[in-house]
Amino acid sequence: MHTFLREANNGFVPPSSADFDFAPIFGNSILFTKPVLMVFLSVVIAATFFIASSRKAAIVPSKLQYAGESIYTFIRNELGRDVIGPEFMRFVPFLFSLFVFILVNNVFGVIPLLQFPTMSHIGFPIGVTIFSYVCYHYVAIKKHGLGKYLKDICFMPGIPKPVYLILTPVELLTYLVTRPLTLSMRLFANMFAGHLLLLVFVLGGEYLLMSGILLKFLSIFSFGLAIGLSFFELGIQCLQAYIFTLLTALYIAGALADEH
Amino acid sequence: MISRFGFLASGEGASPVIPKPAEIIVGFIAFGILFFLLRTRAVPKFEKAYKDRTEAIQGGLERAEIAQREASQALTMYQAQLADARGEAAKLRDEARVEGAAILEQMRTSAQEEASRITTAARASIDAERQQAYNALISQVGAIATDLASKIVGEALDDQARQSRVVERFLEDMEKAK
Numbered sequence: 001m002h003t004f005l006r007e008a009n010n011g012f013v014p015p016s017s018a019d020f021d022f023a024p025i026f027g028n029s030i031l032f033t034k035p036v037l038m039v040f041l042s043v044v045i046a047a048t049f050f051i052a053s054s055r056k057a058a059i060v061p062s063k064l065q066y067a068g069e070s071i072y073t074f075i076r077n078e079l080g081r082d083v084i085g086p087e088f089m090r091f092v093p094f095l096f097s098l099f100v101f102i103l104v105n106n107v108f109g110v111i112p113l114l115q116f117p118t119m120s121h122i123g124f125p126i127g128v129t130i131f132s133y134v135c136y137h138y139v140a141i142k143k144h145g146l147g148k149y150l151k152d153i154c155f156m157p158g159i160p161k162p163v164y165l166i167l168t169p170v171e172l173l174t175y176l177v178t179r180p181l182t183l184s185m186r187l188f189a190n191m192f193a194g195h196l197l198l199l200v201f202v203l204g205g206e207y208l209l210m211s212g213i214l215l216k217f218l219s220i221f222s223f224g225l226a227i228g229l230s231f232f233e234l235g236i237q238c239l240q241a242y243i244f245t246l247l248t249a250l251y252i253a254g255a256l257a258d259e260h
Numbered sequence: 261m262i263s264r265f266g267f268l269a270s271g272e273g274a275s276p277v278i279p280k281p282a283e284i285i286v287g288f289i290a291f292g293i294l295f296f297l298l299r300t301r302a303v304p305k306f307e308k309a310y311k312d313r314t315e316a317i318q319g320g321l322e323r324a325e326i327a328q329r330e331a332s333q334a335l336t337m338y339q340a341q342l343a344d345a346r347g348e349a350a351k352l353r354d355e356a357r358v359e360g361a362a363i364l365e366q367m368r369t370s371a372q373e374e375a376s377r378i379t380t381a382a383r384a385s386i387d388a389e390r391q392q393a394y395n396a397l398i399s400q401v402g403a404i405a406t407d408l409a410s411k412i413v414g415e416a417l418d419d420q421a422r423q424s425r426v427v428e429r430f431l432e433d434m435e436k437a438k
Contacts, residue, residue: 017276030282039290047297054305059312072306093299101294123279127287131295185277192276 012207015199020120020192035118042104042118050100075099075245083249084256091252094135099245101128102187106237109195110230117237120191125184132248133180140255183247190240194233201226404434 022034030036053068061069075096080088102119109117119125140149153175154168205222208215274280408430412423 020276021274030280031286036283036286039286043290043294043297046294047301050298050302054302054309057305057309057312059309059316061309065309068302069306069309072302076306093303094295096303097291097295097298100298101291120276121280121283122277123281123283124287126279127284127289128291130284130288131291188277 012204015196015203017192019199020195034116035121035124038108038114038116038118039105039124041114042101042108046100046104071100072096079245079249083246084253087256091135091249094131095245095249098128098132098248099241102244103238103241106191106241107234109191109198109237110234117191117195119187119240120195122184122188125187128244129180129184132183132244132251136248136251136255137175139252143256179247179251183244187240187244190236194236198226198229198233201229 024030024032025034025037026032050068050072053064054072056062056065058065076088076092079095079099080092084091105118105124107117108114109120144152153171155164156167156171159167201222205219205226208219208222408427411426411430
C-alpha cells in the first residue's frame with residue numbers, strides 16, 4: 001500500500017506510523033487484520049513447539065526436547081529462581097509464557113513474509129502488561145494484606161518524615177502508573193522504532209532501485225544495511241522479551257519481599 | 261505525507277501510542293490462552309523431566325552409598341567371624357595341649373604302674389624260685405653231706421691225696437647223678 005502512495009506522489013515518502021496500520025484481510029472486522037492473526041499464530045507456534053518438545057519428558061532429552069528445555073530452564077533458573085527466590089516455582093509458568101509470547105511476536109519482525117513485530121502495536125503490550133500488573137499487586141496484597149501493602153508503598157520505612165512529602169507521591173505513581181506504563185511502552189517503542197528503521201532502509205533501497213543508474217547502484221548499500229539491521233533487530237527483539245520478563249520477575253520479587 | 265508521532269489521533273493514521281481496545285483484548289486473550297496451555301501441558305512435563313533426572317542421578321548415588329554401606333557391614337562381619345575363628349582355633353589348640361599333656365601324664369603314670377607291676381611280679385617270681393631253689397638245695401645238701409661224710413668215713417682219711425681223691429670222686433658222682 002505504501003508503494004502505491006509513493007508512486008502517486010512521484011517522490012520519496014519516508015515511512016510513517018501509517019505504515020503500521022493494516023486494513024482487515026477480509027471483511028471489516030478488526031479481528032482479521034494481519035497483526036491480530038499473527039498474535040494468534042504466535043500462540044499456535046509457541047504452544048505447539050513447547051507441548052511437542054515437552055511431551056516425552058525423557059531423562060535423556062531428544063534434540064527437540066533439549067531445545068525447548070533450554071529455553072524453559074533459562075527462564076526458570078535465571079529469572080525465576082535467581083530473581084524471585086524460594087517461592088519462584090509458582091511464577092515460573094507465568095514468566096515462561098510471558099517470555100515465549102513476547103519473543104515469538106517480536107521475532108515475527110524478521111521472519112520473511114510475516115516481517116512485522118506485532119508488539120509494535122501498543123495494544124498487545126498493554127494486553128500482556130495487564131497480566132503482570134495484576135500479578136504483582138495480587139501477590140503483594142495476598143502476602144501482606146491490602147493495608148500493609150499500601151502503607152509499605154506510601155511510607156517506606158527508615159526515612160525521615162519530611163521526605164514522605166516527596167517520596168509518597170513518587171512511590172504511589174511508580175507502583176500504580178509508571179511501572180505498567182514503562183513496561184508496555186518500552187516494548188512497544190523498541191519494536192516500533194526497530195521496524196521503522198528497517199522500513200527506512202528497505203523503502204529507501206526500493207526507491208533508489210526505481211531511480212537512475214547511479215542510484216540503482218547505491219540501493220545495494222541501502223538493502224545491505226537493512227539486512228544487517230535485521231540481525232541487530234533480532235538481538236533487540238530477544239533482549240526486549242527478556243527485559244519485560246525480568247522486570248516482571250523483579251516486581252514479583254519486590255511484592256514478595258518483606259520490606260519494600 | 262508527514263510522519264505523525266503526536267499523541268493525538270489525526271485522520272486515517274491514528275497515533276501509534278493510542279491503543280486500539282480490540283488489540284488490548286486480543287493481546288490479553290491470546291496471552292491467556294498461551295499461558296493456560298503452557299501451564300497445563302508444557303511446564304509440568306518439563307518439571308517431570310527435571311525430577312526424573314534428579315532422581316536418576318540421586319538414586320544412583322544413593323544406591324552406590326547403600327552398596328558401600330552393605331559392603332563395609334559385610335567386611336566388619338567377616339572380620340568379626342575371622343577373629344572368632346582365630347579365637348576358637350587358639351582355644352582348641354590350648355585345649356588340645358592340655359589334653360595332650362593330660363594324656364601324656366596318664367600314659368606315663370600307667371607305664372610306671374605297669375613297670376612297677378612287672379618289676380614286682382618279676383621280683384616275686386625270683387623270690388619264689390630262689391626259695392624253691394633254696395628249699396631244693398637244703399634237702400639235697402643234707403643228703404649230699406651225709407653221702408660225702410659216709411664216704412669220707414668209709415675211706416681212710418690218712419693222707420691228703422686220698423682225701424682230695426674222695427672229694428673229686430664225690431663231685432664226679434654228683435655230676436653224673438644230675
